[in-house]
Amino acid sequence: MEIEKILVEHTGAPETTVAGKQRRVAAYCRVSTSKDAQAGSFELQKNVYLQKITAHPDWVFAGIYADEGVTGTNTKYRTGFQQMLADCEAGKIDYIITKSISRFARNTLECLSYIRKLQSMGVQLIFEKENIDTGEPFSEMLLTVLAAFAQEESRSLSENLKWGIRKRYQKGIDRWTRIYGYTQTEEGSYRVVPEEADTVRQIFLLYEQGQSMSEIVAFLHQHQIPSPAGKKDWSASSVLHILRNEKYTGDILLQKTYTADHISHRTVKNNCTLVPAYYLTDHHTPLISHEQFAMVEKIRKLRCPGGSDGNSTGNPVQYPFDTLLRCPYCGAVLRQRHIPVQQPGRGWLCEGSPKSCGGFLIRSHFVEQAVLTAYHTFPKEQLAPADSGHAAEAEHMRAFLSAHPRLSRVDYYWLSRLVDSITFGRHIAQPQNGTACDRTLYVHWKCGVTSCVPTGIEKEKDLPSYVLKRYRDWQVRNRRKNENHTDCPNP
Ligand SMILES: [Zn+2]
Incomplete structure (x- = not known):
């Protein structure tokens, strides 16, 4: 919003107090910005007010204050208005005539606050269009009504403000907020x-x-x-x-x-x-x-058991394995859950997808130990030479091994970069080293090498009967819970 120029014309109010009933009356006007109309507009308004004030027997002309500007212009840019306020404060004016509330202030709320301010200085206002003279007792009621309108006006102002901010966002202008860094x-x-x-x-x-x-x-x-x-x-x-x-x-x-x-x-x-x-x-x-x-x-999402927002429950804790582990019986991706089987209470289960067989369970710490062992016993001599199909991955593996000779725990940042998948004994027909057995974990590295690690793998049939019973009970409860929450109750 641009203010082109501001017109101020002050004819000089009388310095001495006027005796008797006489009032020193000033006028305030806002001039339209449309270029062709404005030249005459100010003169016209000035003459109208000059005649009006001088024609009144009890009135003494105290000046005309004017601003040129668009509606909604901030009062701090209205120098004519500011000058008028200053002269009121200096006791030079008793009354101000103005055309309307909309010409006097940006909105009713602002107008009311100026009325109160001026009244406290002993200055009254006349709004011609609204036919309000704040010096008359009846005006108080009108002002109360205006205050009610001001509330509604505030709402639309707020809308305008939001609209303005959204417009700036559309143009890609950010509201600066302090950001660390x-x-x-x-x-x-x-x-x-x-x-x-x-x-x-x-x-x-x-x-x-x-x-x-x-x-x-x-x-x-x-x-x-x-x-x-x-x-x-x-x-x-x-x-x-x-x-x-x-x-x-x-x-x-x-x-x-x-x-x-x-x-x-x-x-x-x-x-x-x-x-x-x-x-x-x-x-x-x-x-x-x-x-x-x-x-x-x-x-963050893998770590958070309740999903990213933490407001849904029952999402599996997949960190740091994500989708690397597969069921040796059906090949479905295993899901990690807190399970009421044995301490420490987390296990990988075959469940969660329509093709999950539900027949495999292994406690998490067995998997973690086996994967760490696979890393620490990695056969470097098997890494492919530079001209083979896995040259880049082999180079990456070699560099990683020399940078991290020991790893204390399984973490997503290296697992996801080095490991292609992890399977269990039964589904490997011809492992590259070791022999296939039910108690073996295979780590398929991205560099093309497969590590075979014996582990304390538990399949259902290997679990102690009391643990198995608890697992079965848990499965039944869990299934019933899932059925109750199904979106499609059709038979
Ligand atoms: Zn399965």
Whole structure:
């Protein structure tokens, strides 16, 4: 919104107080911005008010104040208006005539506040169009009615404001909020803060390598890195906030939240059903890659038993194996669940898909131990030479083995990069080393090598009868629960 020029004409109010019933009366007018009309408009209005005031026997002309501008212009740019207020304060004016409320202020609410302010200085107003003289006793009731309209007006103003913000979002203009790792340049773009950027990268790396929130918090404490709020210690939620912020990839999701209503000005999360969201790529310098961000997002979902939002229950805890494990009987992907079988209480089960046979169960820690053993006994001599089909994967494996001679736990970041799949004895016809048996776990590495590790695999028939009974009972309960929640109750 642009204000081209502001007209102020002040003829100079009398300095001395007027005796008797006489009132010093000024006029305030707003001039239209349409270029052809405006030249005459101001003169016309001025003459009308001059005649009107001088024609009145009890009135003394106290000046004309005028602004040129569009409706809705902020009062701080209305210098004519400001001058008038100053002269009122200086006691030079008793009455102000103006055409209408809409010419006097942006809205009824603002108008009411100016009326109160001027009345406190002993200045009254006359609105010609509304036929209100604030000096008359009856005007108080009219002002009360106006106040009621102001409420409704506030609603539509709020709508306009939101509309304006949404328009800016559509154009890709972000409302700057402080984000750890960046600072704002004078032009409003993002500038990287090197030390903070290093911390952001470190947090992503640690999480990707399987560190828990509390381990990352401990790491930051150990390295004496202050939190985004400048505190000594980080909270898990501030770490999570960084891990979930797409801005570190150089992208921006605009209109993440919006203001729901004009009374509470409550901010709600945008689920894109009512208000569109806009996603901008390559908006500023990234701190991490899209791949790493996606990886972290995937790990977060694998780790979280209740799904990404934590509000649904019963989702399997797949971290860090995801879909690597398959049933030796039917080949279906195994799901990990908390099961009431034996401590430590987590196991891989054949269930969850229509083709799952439901006949396989293995406790998680057996799998984890066997996979770690497979890594630590990896036969380096079997790695393919440079000219073979798996040359790149073999090189990657070789580099990883020398960088990490010992691994203390199974984590998604290396498992997903090195391992193609994991199977159990029965489905391997011709293993490359060792012999096929029911108590064997096979790790099929991406570099083309298969490791064979004897393990304490349990199949149903190997479970002690009391454990098996509990497993069966659990299966029945679980099935019934799933049936009760089916979407399609048709026979
Ligand atoms: Zn199966």
